[in-house]
Amino acid sequence: MADTASPIAMPDQATGSPEASETPSEGLGLDGVVISVDAMGGDRGPAPVVAGLAKSAAKNPEIAFIVHGDKVEIDRLVARRKILKGRVVVRNAEAVVQMSDKPSQVMRSGKNTSMWSAIDSVRNGEASVCVSCGNTGALMALSMVRLRKAPGVNRPAIACLWPSRNQGGFNVMLDVGADIRADAQDLLQYALMGASYARNGLGLKNPRVGLLNVGTEEHKGRAELKAAHDLIADTAPQANYDFVGFVEGGDIPSDRVDVIVTDGYTGNIALKTAEGTAALIREFLTNAFKKTPLSRIAALLAYTSLRRLGKRIDPRRVNGGVFLGLNGTVVKSHGSADATGVSAAIKLAFELAKTGFTERLAARVASTAVPRESADATSEKKSSE
Amino acid sequence: MADTASPIAMPDQATGSPEASETPSEGLGLDGVVISVDAMGGDRGPAPVVAGLAKSAAKNPEIAFIVHGDKVEIDRLVARRKILKGRVVVRNAEAVVQMSDKPSQVMRSGKNTSMWSAIDSVRNGEASVCVSCGNTGALMALSMVRLRKAPGVNRPAIACLWPSRNQGGFNVMLDVGADIRADAQDLLQYALMGASYARNGLGLKNPRVGLLNVGTEEHKGRAELKAAHDLIADTAPQANYDFVGFVEGGDIPSDRVDVIVTDGYTGNIALKTAEGTAALIREFLTNAFKKTPLSRIAALLAYTSLRRLGKRIDPRRVNGGVFLGLNGTVVKSHGSADATGVSAAIKLAFELAKTGFTERLAARVASTAVPRESADATSEKKSSE
Numbered sequence: 179m180a181d182t183a184s185p186i187a188m189p190d191q192a193t194g195s196p197e198a199s200e201t202p203s204e205g206l207g208l209d210g211v212v213i214s215v216d217a218m219g220g221d222r223g224p225a226p227v228v229a230g231l232a233k234s235a236a237k238n239p240e241i242a243f244i245v246h247g248d249k250v251e252i253d254r255l256v257a258r259r260k261i262l263k264g265r266v267v268v269r270n271a272e273a274v275v276q277m278s279d280k281p282s283q284v285m286r287s288g289k290n291t292s293m294w295s296a297i298d299s300v301r302n303g304e305a306s307v308c309v310s311c312g313n314t315g316a317l318m319a320l321s322m323v324r325l326r327k328a329p330g331v332n333r334p335a336i337a338c339l340w341p342s343r344n345q346g347g348f349n350v351m352l353d354v355g356a357d358i359r360a361d362a363q364d365l366l367q368y369a370l371m372g373a374s375y376a377r378n379g380l381g382l383k384n385p386r387v388g389l390l391n392v393g394t395e396e397h398k399g400r401a402e403l404k405a406a407h408d409l410i411a412d413t414a415p416q417a418n419y420d421f422v423g424f425v426e427g428g429d430i431p432s433d434r435v436d437v438i439v440t441d442g443y444t445g446n447i448a449l450k451t452a453e454g455t456a457a458l459i460r461e462f463l464t465n466a467f468k469k470t471p472l473s474r475i476a477a478l479l480a481y482t483s484l485r486r487l488g489k490r491i492d493p494r495r496v497n498g499g500v501f502l503g504l505n506g507t508v509v510k511s512h513g514s515a516d517a518t519g520v521s522a523a524i525k526l527a528f529e530l531a532k533t534g535f536t537e538r539l540a541a542r543v544a545s546t547a548v549p550r551e552s553a554d555a556t557s558e559k560k561s562s563e
Numbered sequence: 564m565a566d567t568a569s570p571i572a573m574p575d576q577a578t579g580s581p582e583a584s585e586t587p588s589e590g591l592g593l594d595g596v597v598i599s600v601d602a603m604g605g606d607r608g609p610a611p612v613v614a615g616l617a618k619s620a621a622k623n624p625e626i627a628f629i630v631h632g633d634k635v636e637i638d639r640l641v642a643r644r645k646i647l648k649g650r651v652v653v654r655n656a657e658a659v660v661q662m663s664d665k666p667s668q669v670m671r672s673g674k675n676t677s678m679w680s681a682i683d684s685v686r687n688g689e690a691s692v693c694v695s696c697g698n699t700g701a702l703m704a705l706s707m708v709r710l711r712k713a714p715g716v717n718r719p720a721i722a723c724l725w726p727s728r729n730q731g732g733f734n735v736m737l738d739v740g741a742d743i744r745a746d747a748q749d750l751l752q753y754a755l756m757g758a759s760y761a762r763n764g765l766g767l768k769n770p771r772v773g774l775l776n777v778g779t780e781e782h783k784g785r786a787e788l789k790a791a792h793d794l795i796a797d798t799a800p801q802a803n804y805d806f807v808g809f810v811e812g813g814d815i816p817s818d819r820v821d822v823i824v825t826d827g828y829t830g831n832i833a834l835k836t837a838e839g840t841a842a843l844i845r846e847f848l849t850n851a852f853k854k855t856p857l858s859r860i861a862a863l864l865a866y867t868s869l870r871r872l873g874k875r876i877d878p879r880r881v882n883g884g885v886f887l888g889l890n891g892t893v894v895k896s897h898g899s900a901d902a903t904g905v906s907a908a909i910k911l912a913f914e915l916a917k918t919g920f921t922e923r924l925a926a927r928v929a930s931t932a933v934p935r936e937s938a939d940a941t942s943e944k945k946s947s948e
Contacts, residue, residue: 278780341843355777358785392740392831395663400743400828427835431843443785444832446777447825450812451833455840458726458816463848476861 206267206304208242211531213524214305216296217247218274219312221514224248227311228255228262230520234528235261237521241528244299246271247292271295275312277513281319293317297324300506306531309498309523311511318356318501325506333357333364334503335442336510337375338449339526344433350376350385351430351438354499355446362405365389365439369410371502372437373419378533379500379526382436384418388425390440390448399424410439498523500530507531591652591689593627596916598909599690601681602632603659604697606899609633612696613640613647615905619913620646622906626913629684631656632677656680660697662898666704678702682709685891691916694883694908696896703741703886710891718742718749719888720827721895722760723834724911729818735761735770736815736823739884740831747790750774750824754795756887757822758804763918764885764911767821769803773810775825775833784809795824883908885915892916 206212215231217224224247231243242265245252249270256262271292275284288294293312299305301324310317318334327334335353342349352372353360360368369387376385389407391399407424414421425435427448440448467477501508507530511523591597600616602609609632616628627650630637634655641647656677660669673679678697684690686709695702703719712719720738727734737757738745745753754772761770774792776784792809799806810820812833825833852862886893892915896908 343843343846358777358783390832392743392828427832427837428839428842430836431839440832443777444829447775447812447829448832448836451815451836452812452840454813454816455837456844457813458728459841459844461728470867473867 206244208244208265208267210240210242211528212242212244212305213527213531214244214296214299214308215246215524216292216308216310216312217245217252218271218292219310219317219513220511221277221311222516224252224255226516227520228252228259229517230515230524231266232259232261233517233521234524235259235265238525238528241524242266244269244296244305246295246299247274269295269299275316277313279313279316281313281315284313284316285319285323288316288320294320294324297321297506297508300508301325307507307509307527309509309511309520309527311513311515311520311523313513314355314499314510317508317510321501321504321506321508325504325508328503328505331367331371331503333360333367334501335368335371336499337372337502338499339379340430340438340449340452342431342433344436346380346382348380349430349436349438350380351440351445351449352502353440353442353445354449355442356501358441358443360402360441362402362409365402365406365441366409366413367503368439369413369419369421369437370417372439373417375500375502376436377418379530380436384420385436386420386422386434387414387437387439388422388429388435390430390438390444391424391426394424394426406439498526500526591629593629593650593652595625595627596913597627597629597690598912598916599629599681599684599693600631600909601677601693601695601697602630602637603656603677604662604695604702604898605896606662606696607901609637609640611901612905613637613644614902615900615909616651617644617646618902618906619909620644620650623910623913626909627651629654629681629690631680631684632659654680654684660701662698664698664701666698666700669698669701670704670708673701673705679705679709682706682891682893685893686710692892692894692912694894694896694905694912696898696900696905696908698898699740699884699895702893702895706886706889706891706893710889710893713888713890716752716756716888718745718752719886720753720756721884722757722887723884724764725815725823725834725837727816727818729821731765731767733765734815734821734823735765736825736830736834737887738825738827738830739834740827741886743826743828745787745826747787747794750787750791750826751794751798752888753824754798754804754806754822755802757824758802760885760887761821762803764915765821769805770821771805771807771819772799772822772824773807773814773820775815775823775829776809776811779809779811791824883911885911 215227217227220227231245234241244267246269249268252268256266256268271290273291275288275291275293284291293310293316296308296310297320300308322334334356336356337350337352338354339348340351341347350372352368373385373387376382387410389403389410391403393399411421419437422435425438429435430438430448467473499510501510507527509523509527512519515523600612602612605612616630619626629652631654634653637653641651641653656675658676660673660676660678669676678695678701681693681695682705685693703721707719719741721741722735722737723739724733725736726732735757737753758770758772761767772795774788774795776788778784796806804822807820810823814820815823815833852858884895886895892912894908894912897904900908
């Protein structure tokens with residue numbers, strides 16, 4: 179099988195830690211936890227982004243923002259929201275990364291974009307976390323170049339929260355689209371990163387980790403999955419997670435597991451399939467309640483019940499894919515996010531900033547990392563058996 | 564990457580058409596379309612299977628059955644249902660394929676099982692289609708050995724119906740789990756088989772075919788997917804389908820596409836993820852309506868609306884994965900199917916039998932099949948570009 183370029187074009191030279199940059203992290207006049215926000219990349223422009231910031235600011239007195247993009251427009255939008263007064267610094271960026279831009283283009287010529295500028299605020303220490311609604315591939319590519327991969331990490335991953343039956347109401351799944359393939363060693367790193375995320379983001383001491391496959395029997399599936407199964411099982415005791423073995427698509431929202439590990443191709447398809455299914459059912463439900471006069475009355479009576487359900491399955495409320503494995507945390511919000519969606523992504527960014535997530539994750543991966551060469555030897559041995 | 568054994572163990576020698584067998588197709592005393600049914604393989608034993616047959620028989624006067632399994636018990640169950648009188652022939656089979664049995668075991672020593680016997684009724688022409696609730700891997704392995712692959716087919720596939728927004732209410736997706744991998748040429752065959760299924764099973768003259776990927780842009784995804792994209796596009800004019808290009812997980816239930824083509828690993832995970840999501844939402848919905856006295860009253864008023872919704876998202880009503888690419892049609896029903904689920908699978912089997920689906924499909928694939936060697940050369944050329 180030919181080893182193709184990732185859709186996100188991972189540059190090999192991007193390993194190591196970023197050098198300190200010229201911009202100082204002081205003198206911004208902002209108090210609290212500072213989040214860097216790319217205001218321009220989403221499908222709906224900066225208005226819903228600024229509305230989302232206002233929503234978050236109203237709920238959380240500890241939060242402040244550096245907002246990157248068209249300064250004239252953003253200043254105008256910010257001025258309309260009293261709650262944002264004194265809590266926003268606006269940085270002008272002339273260009274915007276388009277949804278159709280290729281990551282490789284953006285890496286070469288994206289220096290003047292709001293996305294680049296937003297990531298650089300994390301790189302130079304002004305902000306703890308970066309949030310963008312922009313082009314996922316470009317955001318990952320720029321994050322890799324500007325923040326670089328954390329020591330011991332080969333492929334960074336995107337982790338999402340998934341509504342589930344377990345106590346906290348969410349599972350973590352990764353990779354949901356950073357890269358289209360992952361070998362056994364990459365899947366082990368996803369397990370470590372996902373467990374660390376569950377520990378810091380969901381407050382679980384000993385997260386249960388499962389590896390996504392087409393069956394739970396150990397003899398099923400592709401060779402790299404069998405090799406990953408053994409690696410993740412062997413690493414469990416030293417890394418403080420419980421390995422539950424293979425899980426199936428139906429187990430993703432179950433209370434059998436807290437962290438679901440898979441490659442970015444499969445994870446992306448599973449995530450979008452679930453979102454599509456939820457949207458379809460929501461449509462069916464709306465139509466069912468519009469059908470007859472009686473059902474319209476029922477819908478009125480059931481208003482709060484339906485609203486409660488709507489909240490639980492609303493993808494805006496679990497908005498925010500977290501990029502793991504970089505020297506800095508980046509949260510990708512949905513391109514079509516409205517104020518509620520942006521606010522959910524900001525909340526997630528804030529929580530990760532508060533727990534010092536990036537530093538803890540780096541320490542965790544570095545301490546359990548198997549040297550790449552010996553891991554490759556292991557997985558080759560397994561697949562030739 | 565090591566080429567591992569499929570979980571379903573595809574025997575290479577199983578290409579070609581089955582020889583005529585000793586059992587004659589006459590003298591059964593059955594009228595109409597005869598369906599061969601494995602009564603034993605499901606999680607709940609033969610009772611829900613026979614109940615499902617009765618349900619189908621009551622709705623459809625043209626249908627009759629050969630039922631395979633424990634004759635004493637099946638006779639007893641059949642005797643209780645008047646509607647089945649004179650419409651069922653029972654064949655005794657001493658053994659039952661267990662859900663935990665490995666396909667390779669069953670292929671070697673499964674001669675006395677109800678599953679083997681049920682497939683052989685299609686092989687020897689007594690019945691048009693075989694239905695089983697048993698172990699999917701074993702069912703595919705036995706079907707391959709006993710029915711053999713249709714001319715021009717390299718990997719058979721399992722196709723499922725997927726609730727969708729398009730006119731007929733369903734899309735077709737394949738492969739959902741016959742094999743864990745597929746190359747570009749296999750994916751082309753899936754497109755041909757899926758289009759044929761949509762034509763015969765859903766009555767669509769020019770089905771729209773899409774290839775599942777992580778994005779709709781042509782530069783995205785794995786090398787084999789790009790090669791498959793070009794092969795499927797090139798074959799569209801001669802094979803009477805419209806190729807809509809890459810589709811994403813969220814497009815599966817959309818009205819953009821009628822047939823979704825993917826490898827069995829990805830398709831299986833997407834299918835189970837969607838089922839899991841629907842089940843989760845159904846639970847949330849039930850709980851939402853139990854929360855308060857008012858919502859309980861609302862649930863009563865909304866009873867018919869909720870029932871209508873329940874019907875649309877009830878996986879039992881789309882029960883039945885169809886094995887494509889064999890000399891004979893096999894329908895796999897859910898292992899946990901109840902009478903409603905079994906009856907849905909029987910209905911699907913009946914419709915495929917009526918249209919002479921197997922013969923049409925074979926003719927279609929054979930007439931558009933690219934010789935294997937030249938196809939391999941094409942895909943190698945593409946992936947090295």
